[in-house]
Structure formats: structure tokens, C-alpha cells
Amino acid sequence: MMNQNYKIAMLATVLATTLSACSDGDDGAPGEPGKPGITPPVLASSASELNVEVEQIEVGADSSLTFRVTNEEDLAVAGLDKFGFIVAGLEQGREGDANSWKLLSSESCPASKYSGCGELIDNKDGSYRYKFDKDLSSVEAFELTDSKTLRLVVRTGGESVGVSEVPYDNAIHDFRLDGAELEYSKNVVTEENCVSCHDDLAFHGGKYTEVETCVACHADNKVSGEAVFPVLAHQVHIGEISAPVGGCDNCHQDTGVAQDFGNWKAVPTAETCSVCHQDVNFETGANHVGGPREDNSTCALCHSESEIEMKHLSTYQGQTSRRENLHLTVVDAKMVDAPQAQENIDSGRDTDTTGYVQLTVDILDKDGQSLNLQLDKADFFYYSEFYINWGGQDMGMERGKILRVFTNKEETVDSDYVAKPVLLNYANGKSTYEIGPFDLQDRFDGDLNDSYGMVTPRIWFCMDAAGENIESCSETSSVWGQGAAGYNWLHFFDKQGMLEQRPRRQVVTNEKCGSCHGMTERDSDGMAQMTLNCRSCHPVTKTDFFGTTCASGSIxxxxxxxxxxxxxxxxxTPRGERDWTTASNAAEECVAxxxxxxxxxxxxxxxxxxxxxxxxxxxxxxxxxxxxxxxxxxxxxxxxxxxxxxxxxxxxxxxxxxxxxxxxxxxxxxxxxxxxxxxxxxxxxxxxxxxxxxxxxxxxxxxxxxxxxxxxxxxxxxxxxxxxxxxxxxxxxxxxxxxxxxxxxxxxxxxxxxxxxxxxxxxxxxxxxxxxxxxxxxxxxxxxxx
Structure with a gap:
């Protein structure tokens, strides 16, 4: 091992020295004025957070660290005696292994049964010096060299400054021994990735709060098996994550900081892959087409980056491209006081307190051109249905109404919430349906005539096996495997027609829900859809409650x-499928x-x-x-x-x-x-x-x-x-x-x-x-x- 010490950051010697004590100044030569004295630093009397600035670090057989601590007002904080110090090194992967962090030392003051304390010196001016207890050059798993990336973690907090208890925090510093710019610092996920779901990370009594700390300490030269970070991180999320498990990009996103976010597809290893693919035994070759593998050296030969991405995200990416082929678009919607379709007139259900929704839709191709086809004659729909309600923010009817022009559901009981498709007219590719009756009087809200309604389409259409051409569902060999779901646009309307401005306040958004549940975005118009599906909670189970829209319940x-x-x-179960029947506005249409x-x-x-x-x-x-x-x-x-x-x-x-x-x-x-x-x-x-x-x-x-x-x-x-x-x-x-x-x-x-x-x-x-x-x-x- 190299016995090399190097100072990576150092303030001017005079400044570092003079701040350690106060002086009245040097006497000037005869006839000359004396030099001004050194003003003592203003020390903080309280702190809600602590900031660490590394001034000097030496790594080797004798390792030490000089650092300064300030509060949120940039005032020096003295008198602290609780710190943690972690140093790790990034080792180059061999034989197909991923580059990995190796722990050089984890120390803390005061000492505990888990870690020792070296020598901590409080200079009483906000600066501290710590001498490591361990020889950092003696770690067998890592050799110190000038070009390798090292990581220093300084843990602060867990003690009082004045009357204030300061929370734990981890300051992360990546550096090289020779002080040059880093060639590489492995960041597969970052705090930004994690806090999209979690508010914060606080492990081991809240002392460790950054994912960069976790990877430095949960290294394979300190822990083993499921405790090694890549395995641990996947293990605790499988079966728990609120987004599709196979969507690796739920966590591995390009944030601009996580430069190695694509490692999941670029560097396949048995250790990581086996967390999800638990039926595969890479040592014996059981359930592995390639047979047994002694190491990871040949994984990427079969499992290329593009192949891994395709296997994990093909359904999601395929849906994104296939669904662009067709759009069922609401052209107009309005509430009318009395029905105009003869079938609705003859039904005798119209009263002085009811109204009917007239809904006009058009089927558009991927270029936005009308197919000039009446909706109920389009045999490429597996289902096309519209969820509609009226009555403002609280809506007026229990389940509103569902217009099912095509449906994959069984016949339902006559519940009056599933409206029979009544075609009012068809012209120039636009089909107008009349749905009702809707109650325009509410027991609590009274007259709803001046209120508004909402409508959203839900569609699934059939395509050929190549996913290139729309085809009749009767000719499609696999409706689900080849089909695609349309985008679920949400529309508001009143008695005059469609509303340009949303009448409801924005409570949540797809971006916020999708930060945990997964989200897909379209670059063309900024449309964002979260990937949560109703079936994530409602299992597909046939029950006696065949008159409902949900498939849960008992048997x-x-x-x-x-x-x-x-x-x-x-x-x-781990799969690459992204759920496709998603909300257009954070499940807002669910209020129907x-x-x-x-x-x-x-x-x-x-x-x-x-x-x-x-x-x-x-x-x-x-x-x-x-x-x-x-x-x-x-x-x-x-x-x-x-x-x-x-x-x-x-x-x-x-x-x-x-x-x-x-x-x-x-x-x-x-x-x-x-x-x-x-x-x-x-x-x-x-x-x-x-x-x-x-x-x-x-x-x-x-x-x-x-x-x-x-x-x-x-x-x-x-x-x-x-x-x-x-x-x-x-x-x-x-x-x-x-x-x-x-x-x-x-x-x-x-x-x-x-x-x-x-x-x-x-x-x-x-x-x-x-x-x-x-x-x-x-x-x-x-x-x-x-």
C-alpha cells in the first residue's frame, strides 16, 4: 500500500495560524505605527443547521483533517464534540464487476462500541482538527493512488448549540490525492432521486442522512450479502415500491448529478440482478440460459445495454410509441335541459330537474387528422368509454355515468350509472352521443344548473404484432400484448360547451404523484401521466359484484x-410493464x-x-x-x-x-x-x-x-x-x-x-x-x- 499523505485544501498558513489565538499586534519600528490586532471571530450562540468546510486533509498511514463549522448565518460554531468521520475509496471494477466503494475507515467522537475516536481538537474559533485513529493505507481491499476518487463524510449534529438541538447532517467531499479534478465519482442515485419519494433519509438513529454516505459505508469490504448497498437498496424496495417494479428508471433517473444513473443497464452483475430475479441461480446455472457463471465478466456479452433496457422497459416504451397512433378526442360537451335523441325522449325519464350531456368525439390519427369514422363502427376499439359527472367540485351523482361505446366488461345490472350509447348524430367524422339523465337538483347544493361537469375518455385499441398498424380487434392475436391505451384527457364543460379554463383548484398534479408512483412524459406537449393503475390496488378478481366498476371484493x-x-x-411482481390506464390529472377524473x-x-x-x-x-x-x-x-x-x-x-x-x-x-x-x-x-x-x-x-x-x-x-x-x-x-x-x-x-x-x-x-x-x-x-x- 502507498504511504502517501496529501493536503487537498488549505487556507493561507498565516490565516490558519492567526485565527487560533488573539494578539495585540506587533509593535512597529520606531517612528512607524503598529500593525492592527487580530479581531476574535464572532461565535454562534445558536444554530439550526451546521455547515462544514474542509480546509485540509491528509490521507495515508497518518491521516488528519482540518475543517471549519458554521451555522445557518455563517457564524463560527465552537464547542462541538460529536462528529463522525468516514473515508472511502472508489475501486475500479474487474471481470465485469461494477466500480465500487471500499470503506477505509469509519470513526466517530465520542467513541462507541461500533467505532473508535482518534484525536479531536477544538480550536475554539470554529475550526477543528481530527487525527484518524486508523492507518488508511492499510486497507487490503483498496490501494491509494493519485488518480483514484476518495470520499470524505463528516457527520455533525445530535448535540446542542446554546439551547438549540441541531439535527444530524452529512457533509460529502469527493477528492483525489493529487488535488486534480476528479476523473470519476460513482453516483448511481443521489439524494434528489431518493427524496422524490422519501422526505429525507435518516438511518442508524438519524445519524446518516445522505445516500452518498450509505454507499461509502455499506461496502463489500465491511459488510456482506444483503447488507452491501446495491443489494440492500433493491431488496428493501422490491414488493414495497409504489411504482412498477420493473421500471428501473423510477429511481435511476438522470438528475444531472447522478452521472451513473444508467449503470442498471450498462453494468449487469449477478449480485444486483438476482435481487429481483430470485428464481435464477447464477452459480449453478438454474433458470439461467447461459448456464453457471463464476463471475460477471461475460454478463454484458449477452445482456447488452439495449437488450436490458428493452426487457425492462419495452412495454412502457412500446406503449408510449404505440399509443401515439390514435387519439379519441372530445371535441365538444355540454349539458342540455331536455333530451333531443328520440330514444331518450321516448324513455320518459326526463323531468323538470334533470338534464342530458351531449358529447361529441372524433377519432384522430397520429398526425391529428380525423379518420372520418363513426365511433360505434370502429372495430379496432377493445373498449372506448367515457366517465362523466355533473355538479361542480363535489359532483351531483354517486357514480356519475359511464358511456361505454365498446366495452370489455360483462353485462351489468341496470343501475342507471351505465348509460346506453345513444347516437344523436354523426357528421364529418364527429360522433355525438346523448347521455342522461343527470340530476340538476342536489339535496345539499340545491340547483346545479349553473354548475359544471367533467368527462374523460378511457380507451384501448388493437394493433398488429409489430405495433405499427391499427387493426381489427377480431384479428388481433393478443389484445393486451399488441394493443395500446389512449391518453386520458380530462375536460370540463357547462351548458354552453367546453371550458377553456379549469373551474377546479389544482390540488395535486401528475408530477407530484408520479414522483413516487412513476411518470411518463411526452416531449411534444409536456403531457405528464403517472403510471399508477387502478389494478395496483384492485386485484383482477371475478366476484358476485358484477354490477360494479371495481374488480375487488370478496368471494x-x-x-x-x-x-x-x-x-x-x-x-x-417484478416486470417491465408500465401501467397504462392512467390519470390525465393526478386521478382527478376519479371523482366521477x-x-x-x-x-x-x-x-x-x-x-x-x-x-x-x-x-x-x-x-x-x-x-x-x-x-x-x-x-x-x-x-x-x-x-x-x-x-x-x-x-x-x-x-x-x-x-x-x-x-x-x-x-x-x-x-x-x-x-x-x-x-x-x-x-x-x-x-x-x-x-x-x-x-x-x-x-x-x-x-x-x-x-x-x-x-x-x-x-x-x-x-x-x-x-x-x-x-x-x-x-x-x-x-x-x-x-x-x-x-x-x-x-x-x-x-x-x-x-x-x-x-x-x-x-x-x-x-x-x-x-x-x-x-x-x-x-x-x-x-x-x-x-x-x-
Missing amino acids: DSDGDGQLDEQLMMKSI CHNANNPPTQVIRDSHTKQGDADYIEQLTMSHPDHKVWIHAMHANNRANQGGEGWVRNVEYSADLANCVKCHEGDSFDAKYLVGRKPLALDLDYMDTYDGLDPADPKDVSGNKRFAIDAKADAFVSPTAAVCLSCHGKRAPQTGEDRRQVRAEVVAHMKQNGAQFGVTEGEYNGEESCSVCHNLDNLKQVHGLK
């Missing part, structure tokens, strides 16, 4: 007439169904909560499908079919639940936006009128059987209380209490301030006063937001 697997608990695991009018039923059917439970109403509230409650409760793991570790629907949210701005745009979480909103509907006697599954005929609709679409609201809950309860309704997991029980004291506090739970329509007064105390400033303060 009677043993034929005893009793429904089994809903325990279907969502599909998170997921709104306050739609009582919860699934958790009752699955017996996750039932009549007679002490907190039955509160459990229903927290499990409500209303979008603003559903999203919060699901991420907080507080729905009645969630609970904690080991539960199938358990959610391990990767950030701080109090960090509202992690998802919300601006101040859209302000409680003032909930004042006057519609209460959430409940159906408290749902199970009294539901007779369960008939084992002889799952589709037998005789008797009192009721479907999710047939729930009847008989009670209501205040909207602000419902939203706040969705996060604050249950104990934190670390308390050790039963996570399934609602916190009675929280409910009592809400009731004391006007909230109502499970009251009838006549009893509801809408007088909750939450926003009086919990205004925006208060919310920011209690949630720790700036």
Missing part, C-alpha cells in the same frame, strides 16, 4: 354461503365515482367493519370512497381494510404524513376549502338489506341482494372532520395500540367543534368550525411546514 371460495375476507394481494355522494360498501361486504361495532360510523368515514378522504386514509394506512404490518393492504408510506406539500400544490390543503362542502354519505343499514352470495348462482339478483352501486344514503358526516380523521383517526404504529381502533378522543374533539357523524339529512347543519383555529398558518405550524 365465497368454499361455497358455504359466507363471503371470505378480501385478502387478494396486489400484483407487484369517488365523491361524497357514494357511500362505502366494500369494507362492509368484506366484514372489515360491521353494524354493532363501537366505532362503526367512524370506520365507515375513514373508509369512504370520496376522493379527498380515500387518498388520505389509504396513504395513512387507516382504512378499515388496512391495519399494519402483515396485512395484505398495508401501506408503508415513504414520507412524513404531516408533509402536506409532498402531494398538495401550494396551499391547497388549507381547511378553508372544506368549509361549506357537501357532507359524506353513509349507508348504515347496508348489511341489513344484503343477503350475501347465493352459492348456486353468483348472478342471481333475486331477493334483497344489493350491489355497491345500489347503496342508499341514510346518514351523513361533516366533510372537514372526515378529511382530518382520515389521517388522525388511528394511533401511530409505534404506540403499540390496536391500529384498527379509531381514536375516540379525536372524534370527541371534532364533535365539540361542530362536526357531525352519522346524522340524518334533516339533522345535518354543516356548522363545523375547524378552520377557525386550524387556519393555514396553524396547519403549517402543527405540520412543520415552512
Whole structure:
């Protein structure tokens, strides 16, 4: 090993020396004025953060470090005695191995059973000197040379400055022994990648807060097996990540700093690949076409960069290109007071308080030109459907209406939420359908004539095996393998037609949701779609609830007439598939169904909560499908079919639940936006009128059987209380209490301030006063937001 010491950064000797003590100045020669004295540095009396500037470092048999610490106001901080020091070196990979960090030393002061402390000197002026306890040139796994990259990590924090407790922080410094510019510093992922999902990284008691620290210490010359960082990082995300597992670019993104973000496809190794491909044994060759492999030297011969990218992202990239071939575009939409289509006139369903939506669509090719084809005669659609509702931000109908021109779903019960396609007219490639009736009167919002509606298309069309030409679905050998989904544009409209400006405030965006769930972007127009699919949570399971739009719910697997608990695991197997039926605006069109009018039923059917439970109403509230409650409760793991570790629907949210701005745009979480909103509907006697599954005929609709679409609201809950309860309704997991029980004291506090739970329509007064105390400033303060 080289026994070489080198100083990489050094202030002027005079400055470094003079700052260590004070002087009255030198006496001048006779007849000359004396030199001015040295003014002592102003020391910080408090600090909320600590910044480290490396002044000098020597690496070798005798290694030392000189550094300066300042606070957020750039004032020197003296008197610190808690530090951590890590030095690692980047070694060139051999025989196909990736370049990897090797740990040279990890030391801390004061010393612990895990690490020793060398010699720490506090110069009392904000500068410190540390002499390493270990000979850094003696590490067998790494040889010091002038050109290799070294990494220094200085850990600060975990102690008080004045009366302030300073949080831990890691300062990262990459350098070379000869002081020259770095040739290479391996950064596969960076803090920027990680915090897109996580608020921060804090491991080992919060002492280590940067991914650059993790890779320096979790090196294969210190730890082994699953603890080596590339294996560890993949292992803890498999089965947990909220984006498609096979989408390696979820984490490995080009941020401008992570220059090695493409290593996942450029440097394949058995160690990393086997984390996902657990059925492959590279040593024995089991399930490996290439047979056994002693090392990684030949991996890239078969698994080229382009081949790896294609295998992992081909569906996602194929969808992106294939879906450009066709667009089902909403040309116009408006609400009319009375139907004009003869079939709707003859139905006799029109009243003085109803209206009909007239929806005009055109089928465009990849160049934006009309195909001049009537929609219901286009045999290349596997499904083409439109989700529509009317009534402003809270919508007016439980599930709105769905217009299914083509559908891949089974016939549904006559629920009045699936509208029969009624063609009003066709001209110049534009098909106009009339859908209704929609209620223009609401029990709480009153007259909805001056409100607005929303519509979004959901389509899947068929293509040839090459993915180049649109073809009839009857001729397509694999509808799913060859087909493509269209973009789900979201449109707003009123009685005059389409609205150019969105009437709803922007609460979340695809970019924010996609930072965790994955996102695809189109360079042509900036369209961003998150890759989360409904099927990520709703397993594809045929149930007796064939009248619903969701494919979850329970089944009677043993034929005893009793429904089994809903325990279907969502599909998170490693795959390259990017989910394609995604939201155009962060799932905003979901409010067509997921709104306050739609009582919860699934958790009752699955017996996750039932009549007679002490907190039955509160459990229903927290499990409500209303979008603003559903999203919060699901991420907080507080729905009645969630609970904690080991539960199938358990959610391990990767950030701080109090960090509202992690998802919300601006101040859209302000409680003032909930004042006057519609209460959430409940159906408290749902199970009294539901007779369960008939084992002889799952589709037998005789008797009192009721479907999710047939729930009847008989009670209501205040909207602000419902939203706040969705996060604050249950104990934190670390308390050790039963996570399934609602916190009675929280409910009592809400009731004391006007909230109502499970009251009838006549009893509801809408007088909750939450926003009086919990205004925006208060919310920011209690949630720790700036």
C-alpha cells in the first residue's frame, strides 16, 4: 500500500495560524505605527443547521483533517464534540464487476462500541482538527493512488448549540490525492432521486442522512450479502415500491448529478440482478440460459445495454410509441335541459330537474387528422368509454355515468350509472352521443344548473404484432400484448360547451404523484401521466359484484354461503410493464365515482367493519370512497381494510404524513376549502338489506341482494372532520395500540367543534368550525411546514 499523505485544501498558513489565538499586534519600528490586532471571530450562540468546510486533509498511514463549522448565518460554531468521520475509496471494477466503494475507515467522537475516536481538537474559533485513529493505507481491499476518487463524510449534529438541538447532517467531499479534478465519482442515485419519494433519509438513529454516505459505508469490504448497498437498496424496495417494479428508471433517473444513473443497464452483475430475479441461480446455472457463471465478466456479452433496457422497459416504451397512433378526442360537451335523441325522449325519464350531456368525439390519427369514422363502427376499439359527472367540485351523482361505446366488461345490472350509447348524430367524422339523465337538483347544493361537469375518455385499441398498424380487434392475436391505451384527457364543460379554463383548484398534479408512483412524459406537449393503475390496488378478481366498476371484493371460495375476507394481494411482481390506464390529472377524473355522494360498501361486504361495532360510523368515514378522504386514509394506512404490518393492504408510506406539500400544490390543503362542502354519505343499514352470495348462482339478483352501486344514503358526516380523521383517526404504529381502533378522543374533539357523524339529512347543519383555529398558518405550524 502507498504511504502517501496529501493536503487537498488549505487556507493561507498565516490565516490558519492567526485565527487560533488573539494578539495585540506587533509593535512597529520606531517612528512607524503598529500593525492592527487580530479581531476574535464572532461565535454562534445558536444554530439550526451546521455547515462544514474542509480546509485540509491528509490521507495515508497518518491521516488528519482540518475543517471549519458554521451555522445557518455563517457564524463560527465552537464547542462541538460529536462528529463522525468516514473515508472511502472508489475501486475500479474487474471481470465485469461494477466500480465500487471500499470503506477505509469509519470513526466517530465520542467513541462507541461500533467505532473508535482518534484525536479531536477544538480550536475554539470554529475550526477543528481530527487525527484518524486508523492507518488508511492499510486497507487490503483498496490501494491509494493519485488518480483514484476518495470520499470524505463528516457527520455533525445530535448535540446542542446554546439551547438549540441541531439535527444530524452529512457533509460529502469527493477528492483525489493529487488535488486534480476528479476523473470519476460513482453516483448511481443521489439524494434528489431518493427524496422524490422519501422526505429525507435518516438511518442508524438519524445519524446518516445522505445516500452518498450509505454507499461509502455499506461496502463489500465491511459488510456482506444483503447488507452491501446495491443489494440492500433493491431488496428493501422490491414488493414495497409504489411504482412498477420493473421500471428501473423510477429511481435511476438522470438528475444531472447522478452521472451513473444508467449503470442498471450498462453494468449487469449477478449480485444486483438476482435481487429481483430470485428464481435464477447464477452459480449453478438454474433458470439461467447461459448456464453457471463464476463471475460477471461475460454478463454484458449477452445482456447488452439495449437488450436490458428493452426487457425492462419495452412495454412502457412500446406503449408510449404505440399509443401515439390514435387519439379519441372530445371535441365538444355540454349539458342540455331536455333530451333531443328520440330514444331518450321516448324513455320518459326526463323531468323538470334533470338534464342530458351531449358529447361529441372524433377519432384522430397520429398526425391529428380525423379518420372520418363513426365511433360505434370502429372495430379496432377493445373498449372506448367515457366517465362523466355533473355538479361542480363535489359532483351531483354517486357514480356519475359511464358511456361505454365498446366495452370489455360483462353485462351489468341496470343501475342507471351505465348509460346506453345513444347516437344523436354523426357528421364529418364527429360522433355525438346523448347521455342522461343527470340530476340538476342536489339535496345539499340545491340547483346545479349553473354548475359544471367533467368527462374523460378511457380507451384501448388493437394493433398488429409489430405495433405499427391499427387493426381489427377480431384479428388481433393478443389484445393486451399488441394493443395500446389512449391518453386520458380530462375536460370540463357547462351548458354552453367546453371550458377553456379549469373551474377546479389544482390540488395535486401528475408530477407530484408520479414522483413516487412513476411518470411518463411526452416531449411534444409536456403531457405528464403517472403510471399508477387502478389494478395496483384492485386485484383482477371475478366476484358476485358484477354490477360494479371495481374488480375487488370478496368471494365465497368454499361455497358455504359466507363471503371470505378480501385478502387478494396486489400484483407487484417484478416486470417491465408500465401501467397504462392512467390519470390525465393526478386521478382527478376519479371523482366521477369517488365523491361524497357514494357511500362505502366494500369494507362492509368484506366484514372489515360491521353494524354493532363501537366505532362503526367512524370506520365507515375513514373508509369512504370520496376522493379527498380515500387518498388520505389509504396513504395513512387507516382504512378499515388496512391495519399494519402483515396485512395484505398495508401501506408503508415513504414520507412524513404531516408533509402536506409532498402531494398538495401550494396551499391547497388549507381547511378553508372544506368549509361549506357537501357532507359524506353513509349507508348504515347496508348489511341489513344484503343477503350475501347465493352459492348456486353468483348472478342471481333475486331477493334483497344489493350491489355497491345500489347503496342508499341514510346518514351523513361533516366533510372537514372526515378529511382530518382520515389521517388522525388511528394511533401511530409505534404506540403499540390496536391500529384498527379509531381514536375516540379525536372524534370527541371534532364533535365539540361542530362536526357531525352519522346524522340524518334533516339533522345535518354543516356548522363545523375547524378552520377557525386550524387556519393555514396553524396547519403549517402543527405540520412543520415552512
